[in-house]
Amino acid sequence: MNALSFFQPAYLWALGFLSVILFLHFFRRRIIKRMDISTLRFFPTAAVNKSRVKKLVDLLLLLARLLLVAALIFIFAGPHDKDSPLVGLRDPKSVVYVWIDPTMSMEYIENGKSAGQRALNLIDSLANILPSTVDIYSFDHESGRFVSIDELTDGNEARDNFAGRFRPVDIEEAAAAFINMSALDHSAVFMILSDFQKGTTEAVNPLLSKLSDNSKNIVCISFMPSNPFNYSVRASVDPTQKDGVSAIIRAHGAPLDSAVVELFVGDLRIGQRTVSCLADDSVTVTFDMPPAAAGSWGRIILHAADPLPFDNSDYFTISGDARRSVLIIGNTERNRVIEAAMRAAGPAFWRPIVRRGGSDLSYDDLNSADLVIVNHFNGRSRILESFITGAGSDKGIIITLDPDREDDFGRIFLRSSGILRGTANVTGSEGGFHPVLADTNSALWRGFPALSSRNASVYRYINPIPGDVLVRLSNVRPMVSSVNSSGANMVIVATPIGVTQANNLCETGFYVPFIDRLGRYALSGRGQDEEAWYAGHVARNPFFGVEAGGTLFDLDGRLIASWSNQPFVRIDRPGVFALTSSLGETSHLAVSVHPSESEMIFIRPDLQDADGIYYFEYRQFLEQAGNLSNNLLAYWLWIILGLLLCLEVFLWKRSMSAVRVTS
Amino acid sequence: MNSLSVLRPEHMAPIRNLTLRAKMIVEGTIAGLHKSPFHGFSSEFLEYRPYLTGEPARKIDWRKYAKSDKSFVRLYEDETNLAAHILLDKSASMGFGSASMSKFDYARTLAASFAWILIRQKDAVGLTAFDEEISWYMSPKSTNLQLKNIISYLETSTAQNQTRCGDTINSAAAMIKKRGLCIVISDFFDEPEAIATGLRHLRFKRQDILAIAVADPMELEFGGKSAFRFKDLETGREITIDSQTASEYFNKGFADHHSALSNTCRELNIDFEVVTTAEPFHKSLLKIIDKRRRLN
Incomplete structure (x- = not known):
């Protein structure tokens, strides 16, 4: 703790009670009753020595009590590091804007919970930790604006479930919305909750200096995995179908040992291979393809246990209607x-x-x-x-x-x-x-x-x-x-x-x-391969500029989206989807996980030594934010209090043991 | 108000005349008794008679039985002519008193009462007062003048000097010639082994012994909340000690001391009774008398 300050300094007046304890102790001890007694034969030297020890114990007891009371008062006074950025959060007038990284890598599961879910839980924790007057807004990636978390009621999927809502890194949009909403508010805090995968960090870094220039406080909270590893598979389809289907298996951060790769065309299982791969390497296996009708679809599944399961499947369509x-x-x-x-x-x-x-x-x-x-x-x-x-x-x-x-x-x-x-x-x-x-x-x-x-x-x-x-x-x-x-x-x-x-x-x-x-x-040669669809990433609307629209269904027949003539569209989840145009034509779209999401490259954002930009690990933030809750000090003060209580009980028992012997 | 309630120490304390005190106590306590509590200690043998079925077995002369293989009972010439010695501790420790009466005041009142009872039933009574040595000795006599002299001495004596209880009882035992009753009134603040030696000597002199330990209520249950600076009444030595430690050590030491005394007396077949200065005199006397009756 660099500079100590208190949330409730008025409580420090209670330290005056220490003088009362001191007075009572010494006043009581000062009274010595003189008495003539029939015999001193029952008071051996040990008794006198024991009395001296007891006097020392009493002094220690007094000291323990003084420290106990002082610790309690300190706890209620709420000491904190006044230089901590989190102190600003306790300002009843402060407004907190939270952006949660919507990319798929936030699905990385560690300790049984995904980073995205932990980020949502952190917002809930913030609502409990911070004063009720502090407004907390969360960025709604769909509407592109900040929404009060009070509007995200229980049962709302956006609040309760992070999974399956992938987006590209839209922090630039969020930062613009933040600047607009907090133009005149100097107590506004922008929180970035992300795993800071390479792509995200590259998007965040230029924004940090921009936000800092606007005198805004930025708190980056990292959900970076401690020992990241991931296995992914990607399908490569030869349009002529002569070379079959290739599956490129990559092992990021850890070797892959004897995993099974399966190829399905439609619902038909076509083949299976067992693959092994060194860490940070890739292997390619090829499956022979049976003749398949143009427009049919398939998927490749890698059966491997890893913390990021979404990229263990890849989807493809058999080209034939390229346009x-x-x-x-x-x-x-x-x-x-x-x-x-x-x-x-x-x-x-x-x-x-x-x-x-x-x-x-x-x-x-x-x-x-x-x-x-x-x-x-x-x-x-x-x-x-x-x-x-x-x-x-x-x-x-x-x-x-x-x-x-x-x-x-x-x-x-x-x-x-x-x-x-x-x-x-x-x-x-x-x-x-x-x-x-x-x-x-x-x-x-x-x-x-x-x-x-x-x-x-x-x-x-x-x-x-x-x-x-x-x-x-x-x-x-x-x-x-x-x-x-x-x-x-x-x-x-x-x-x-x-x-x-x-x-x-x-x-x-x-x-x-x-x-x-x-x-x-x-x-020709202009990279005009068939357009790839990536979950959460925008793509050109195939109906843009034509007098037709389309409806997107998943393979279970559930309606996913309706597209008219908007320039860009997006599909949130990987998979195969059926696109039916208003002209009656139906084609399939294979949506994959973007390759950058599979790479386990995490980079801490560049804080640029600028004022007002802070970086915390997830647990570190919770720990420090928790210490600020309810005006209570850090856990170590509670530990001291507990130790003092134990000491108090120990000394008191020691002091009272003499009475119990005689009783 | 119960007529006996006037025999409480706090009521008796203002009565400085020990004769009057003893008379009130004895007449209030003993008046209703039909039989003397002190008898059967005469040493003048008369004859044997055959043991009759139904008589207490303790009356059988076992020595005679061992020699003749027949049961006889010893008959004495006179059962009431008892020679009693009262040994009174007048050391400085007896001067301690947290209640209305000091231990010495209580003890000398008890001594006067016993003397009164014994003289009244025509028994001979003597008094031996001691502290670190025997300071007063009167051989037993059964005259009223003896009673007057005893009470006169008790009225004028004060508690002083250190205790050497065991040695002085030992010395007193040496002065006793005849079988009889010995009443020792003291706080017994001496080494239990020394006291045991003295009592053993008295038993050797064929004395039926009644040991009365006088204690102050505070000694029986020592306590307090503040620290103490104690001054020993006998030695003048001073120590400072906290109340809890003082309670712990004094109560335990006192209990252990009395326990050791009690064990010694049990071994020597001696009546040992603890009385406190808060107890009414009649209760103390009746407690002692009842116990003796049960034993006899």
């Missing part, structure tokens, strides 16, 4: 033909196809699309530009250049970003040039009907365009090229591909396969 969403930006009327061509080329693959004029463009539109085609779009769009430059490798982008418009987005953007040099100009001829493919053997043009189409003519185009040439004109000028510049991966077409005066592509048989191949090429 890609397309966003066409530009003149919606002129671009209607692109949509028609893609529908004609692959009605099941290219869907949904959304057209946007450009002015009503949003990030959600861009994020939800796999392939973005910019055609006949005039003017500039900051959203689109920033999207293209920051899209990374997971989006397919096709940009066409309009030789008839100086304000064409493609030309302006490519020039401003330095991709299109100043030498590029509008070029053309009355007769036009027909497109010529490089070959029909490469992955791009394999199986294309012809190397060139003389029916198709390009009258005006931008020349030259940079990048690797994919299609040339009959005059050998590049018509389509692939560019990778400053993080932007895109396909550039030197002429528009919608309804235009610059070419007649859309009027020929060349057009549909040409658009389909360009789209597929733009997506």
Whole structure:
């Protein structure tokens, strides 16, 4: 205890009672009765010595009583370390905002209880420990706001049960809500209850300095396991089904010895393997797959006893209905033909196809699309530009250049970003040039009907365009090229591909396969594997931008969610779910545990030596918070009190033993 | 008020005249008795007569029986002419008194009462007063003048000097020539072994002994709440001791001492009686007399 202070210093006046005890003791002892007695023969030297010892015992008894009373008074006065951050919690006006880490790793079971459950219990304990005037709010991950724990009544699942409500780390959202709610409240305390797994800590660290700058008190309470270990399994499915299904088993923190891995397709058990794995290593076992219908589902189960059981199963679907969403930006009327061509080329693959004029463009539109085609779009769009430059490798982008418009987005953007040099100009001829493919053997043009189409003519185009040439004109000028510049991966077409005066592509048989191949090429190698669904993590709504909705059921037929056209959706639990669209189509979604949750990497948050940021282990916090409850001091004061009571009883018995002998 | 209640020590204490005290006690106590409590100790043998069936077996002369194989009873010439010695402790410890009367005051009243009773039934009474040595000796006589002299001495004597109870009883025994009764009144605050030696000597002199231990009520149940500074009445030595330790040691020591005395007396076939200065005199006397009757 660095600096002692008292919650109820008025109780210290009671120390005055010590003087009463002292007075009574010495006043009583001061009276010595003089008496003539018939004989001293019954008082041997031992009696006199014993009397002296008793006098000493009486003094010790007095001291014990003084300390006993003093300890009691100290307990009621409530001494505490005034530098402790928890003292602030006892301020009747303080408001406590609690964020509980909603990630799956909080399901880690230690001593029979999960970290999440212990976090919920801690909130209950806080309600009992802190003064009744202190308001406690808990962050509701669903609504994104803080809710008074009084509203979480008994029987509420949110209060009583942590399991199965996984979310991504939304502490940024919680911190924003906290700052809003406690803008003028300096006694507000933000509590972060987490196991501080790597991902969580990485999200928390930048917020700590931000909150500290706002003069807020932050208390981090760690539920970090003492000896973390975990086993996980992940399924890897070959879409062609030629290589069967692979199960990747990882052992984090402890070796795995002779565990059984099972493969199920639907409810049918297909195979079983016994695996062993060294600590912090992984092994892969492969199961042969029987022919399975596209859209069917399966799961792999690892039978191993570990504290985090949710990642001992992984789910997968047999791909067959892979589809890609397309966003066409530009003149919606002129671009209607692109949509028609893609529908004609692959009605099941290219869907949904959304057209946007450009002015009503949003990030959600861009994020939800796999392939973005910019055609006949005039003017500039900051959203689109920033999207293209920051899209990374997971989006397919096709940009066409309009030789008839100086304000064409493609030309302006490519020039401003330095991709299109100043030498590029509008070029053309009355007769036009027909497109010529490089070959029909490469992955791009394999199986294309012809190397060139003389029916198709390009009258005006931008020349030259940079990048690797994919299609040339009959005059050998590049018509389509692939560019990778400053993080932007895109396909550039030197002429528009919608309804235009610059070419007649859309009027020929060349057009549909040409658009389909360009789209597929733009997506190839862009990480456009089938989208993975992770429990608690948002994913793009497959119904976003289309005139349809869907309903999500679990395999037992229970309704899980209804999705309309919101950009993002989330499934809280791992498993296999059936998604039925309003058009009557049904597909399965396999939802897995995010791989980062299985890694047992815990990092203590960086407190940055900032004032107002405190870190406690779970038990340490309960211990210190408990010591603050009801104005009572730490357990050691009670121990001292108990010892003094024992001493008091011992000395008193010793003092009274003489009386009992004679009686 | 019961007529005997006036014999309580607190009522008798204001009566300084010991003659009057003794007379009141004896007449109040002994008046109703039809037979003398002290008899059967005469040493003048008359003759034998055959034992008659139904008589107490203790009357049989076992020596005669051993020689002749016949049961006889010894007859004495005179059963009432008793020579009694009263041995009174007048050491300083007897001067202790927490109640209305000191142990010595109580003891000399008892002594006067016994003398009165014995003289009244024509027995000879003598008085031996002692502290660390014999300070007064009167051989037994059965005259009224003897009674007057005894009471006169008792009235003027005071408790002083240290106790050497055992030695002085031993010395007194040496002075006794004739078989008789010996009444020892003391607090017996001496070594039990020394006292036993003295009493054994008295028994050797064929004395029927009545040992009366006079105790103050506080000595029987010592207690107190404050610390004590004790001064020994005999030696003047002082000690300071807390009440609990004092109670523990004094009560245990006193009980052990009396237990040792009691055992010694039982071995020597001596009547041993403890009286407290809070007890009414008639009760003390009746207690002693009744006990003797039962024994006889």
